[in-house]
Amino acid sequence: MNGKGIKSIIGKMGILLALIVVCIFLAIVTKGQFVTFNNLMNILRQTPIVALMAVGMLCVILLGGIDLSAGSMLAFSSCCAGVLMQKFGLNNSFVLIVVCLLVGILCGAFNGILLTKLHLPHPFIATLGMKNVLRGLALLITGATAVAGFPAGVTFTGTATVGVIPFSFILVIVVYILMHIFLTRTGLGRKIFSFGGNSEAARLAGINTDRVQIFCYAASGFFCALAGIVYMGRLNSAVPLASQEGDTDAIAACIIGGASFLGGKGNVWGTLVGAMMIAVIRNGCDLMGISSDLQQIVLGAIIIIAVFIDVVRGQMDAKAKRLAVAENQAE
Numbered sequence: 150m151n152g153k154g155i156k157s158i159i160g161k162m163g164i165l166l167a168l169i170v171v172c173i174f175l176a177i178v179t180k181g182q183f184v185t186f187n188n189l190m191n192i193l194r195q196t197p198i199v200a201l202m203a204v205g206m207l208c209v210i211l212l213g214g215i216d217l218s219a220g221s222m223l224a225f226s227s228c229c230a231g232v233l234m235q236k237f238g239l240n241n242s243f244v245l246i247v248v249c250l251l252v253g254i255l256c257g258a259f260n261g262i263l264l265t266k267l268h269l270p271h272p273f274i275a276t277l278g279m280k281n282v283l284r285g286l287a288l289l290i291t292g293a294t295a296v297a298g299f300p301a302g303v304t305f306t307g308t309a310t311v312g313v314i315p316f317s318f319i320l321v322i323v324v325y326i327l328m329h330i331f332l333t334r335t336g337l338g339r340k341i342f343s344f345g346g347n348s349e350a351a352r353l354a355g356i357n358t359d360r361v362q363i364f365c366y367a368a369s370g371f372f373c374a375l376a377g378i379v380y381m382g383r384l385n386s387a388v389p390l391a392s393q394e395g396d397t398d399a400i401a402a403c404i405i406g407g408a409s410f411l412g413g414k415g416n417v418w419g420t421l422v423g424a425m426m427i428a429v430i431r432n433g434c435d436l437m438g439i440s441s442d443l444q445q446i447v448l449g450a451i452i453i454i455a456v457f458i459d460v461v462r463g464q465m466d467a468k469a470k471r472l473a474v475a476e477n478q479a480e
Contacts, residue, residue, distance in 0.1 A: 164405060164407060164419055164422045164423060164426070165422050167426070168422055168425060168429065171429055171430065172184075172429060175429065175432075175433040178433075178437060179436045179437060182436050183432070188432065190313065190315065191432065192429060192432050193314065194307075194315045194318070195428040195431065195432060196318060196321065196425050196428040197317040197318055197321045197376070197379050198223075198376045198379055198380055198392070198395070199376075199398045199402055199424045199427055199428060200325075200402070200420075200421055200424035200425070201320075201321060201324065201372050201373075201375050201376035201379065202219050202220075202223065202372060202373050202376045202395055202396075202398070203398075203402035203403055203406075203421075203424045204324060204325060204328050204372055204417060204420060204421075205219070205257075205368050205369035205370070205371065205372030205373055205399070206219060206369060206372075206396075206399040206400055206403050207328075207403050207408055207415055207417065207420050208332075208365040208368045208369060209272070209365050209366060209369050210345075210400070210403050210408045210409075210410065210412070210415060211332075211341050211342060211344075211345045211365070211408065211412060211413065211414075211415055212341065212345050212348075212362060212365055212412055213344075213345050213348070213410070213411055213412025213413070214272040214362070214366075214412070215273055215276065215400065216257075216260065216276045216366065216369045216399075217276040217277045217279075217280045217396050218256070218276045218277075218279040218396065219373050219392075219395050219396035219399050220284075220373075220391075220392035220393055220394065220395030220396045221279065221280045221281075221282075221283035221284040221287065221392075222253055222256045222257065222279075222283055222369075222370050222373040222374065223253075223373045223376050223377040223380060223391060223392045223395055224284060224287045224377070224387075224388065224389055224390065224392055225256065225283040225284070225287040226249045226252040226253040226256065226370075226374035226377045227249055227374070227377035227378065227380060227381050227388075228287040228290055228291050228296065228387045228389050229249065229290070230246070230249040230252075230303075230378075231291065231299075231381070231387030232290050232291060232296065233245065233248060234296065234298070234299065234300075235296050235298075241300070242299075242301070242302020242303050243302065245299070245300070245302075246302070246306075246378055249374045249377055249378055249381075250371060250375065250378075251374075252374060253370040253372075253373050253374025253377070254370050254371045254374070255367075255370070256279070256370045257366045257367040257369045257370020257373070258363055258370065259279070260272075260275055260276055260279055260369070261362045261363030261364070261367060263275040263278075264362055265358075265359040265362050265363060280396070284389070284390075287389035287390075288389045291387070293389060294389075295386045295387065295388045295389070296386060296387040297386040297387075298385065298386075299381055299382070299386075299387075303381055303382050304381075304385050306320070306379050306381075306382035307378075307379050307381065307382025307383030307384070307385075308383060317379045317382070317383070320379070324372075324375075325417045325421050328417045329416070329417045332416075332417065337361070337364070340356050340361050341361060343356060343413075344356065344358055344361050344412070344413075345412025345413030346413035347413075348412075373395075376392075377391070377392075380392065397448075397452065398424075398427055399424075400452070401427060401448065401451065401452045402420055402423035402424040402426070402427055403420050403423060404452070404456060405422075405423035405426055405455045406418075406419030406420040406421070406422055406424075407419040407420075407423075410456070430444075430447065430448065430451070434447065
């Protein structure tokens with residue numbers, strides 16, 4: 150195997166190797182507490198919420214965009230279902246889940262419309278505004294209190310197990326398989342990568358870039374709502390202040406997993422490992438007795454490092470392309 154082949158393997162497996170190293174480190178410093186069966190199952194229960202939000206965020210980041218309203222969409226969509234149950238006596242699990250998902254899709258699609266039809270200059274502005282609007286609406290419709298007492302069909306999503314594996318984690322694996330197929334094997338998936346690689350070239354090639362953007366932001370809303378359903382199921386309550394750090398965790402999972410803020414680069418499996426990395430670090434910090442304040446510092450530092458690596462990686466790729474062009478011209 151030549152040097153390029155080894156470099157390619159390390160590039161693809163680097164984040165997985167990093168996760169393994171972190172797990173070994175935590176197993177040592179916690180004197181084996183980290184690798185107990187109950188703790189490992191706890192990590193599998195903690196991963197799905199971030200992982201589901203992250204796969205939606207990946208669609209947006211592949212465009213070269215960002216969605217700062219992810220955590221608020223989770224809270225608002227779940228609170229809408231909670232209010233229907235509490236104030237209108239709706240206890241049908243299927244209807245509550247469908248309503249939650251539809252609210253998420255509509256909120257995400259509205260983000261896309263703000264960018265494409267109303268021509269807001271940057272997704273940062275549009276989604277930051279929606280972040281505050283949706284969080285305020287979640288507080289307003291619930292009276293700033295949690296809504297509890299969901300039917301069994303909803304709590305199943307967050308508490309059930311298949312054998313010993315949490316159902317929510319199996320749901321994540323199914324979602325990621327489907328998203329991998331969608332992004333790599335379908336025309337729309339290829340259009341998303343094309344848009345992220347060069348939006349102007351994609352437009353000139355006949356791709357309806359507005360529809361692609363609206364779809365991706367709607368997908369982000371859908372997966373945030375799906376994460377909200379798992380959140381409701383796990384806690385048996387809809388909380389208006391839920392997932393206040395969800396958007397940053399989802400973004401971090403994507404970037405740690407190899408996605409680029411420049412767009413056009415990323416994959417679902419790297420994103421899943423990134424989400425697991427965040428869950429592992431939070432879990433390890435809890436086992437070591439590290440306060441939530443210090444945990445924020447640790448995760449913030451990881452995000453900065455991940456973005457720095459992304460920038461360096463982009464510069465190296467650009468340099469490699471320039472050298473390749475120069476060599477071709479020389480020939």
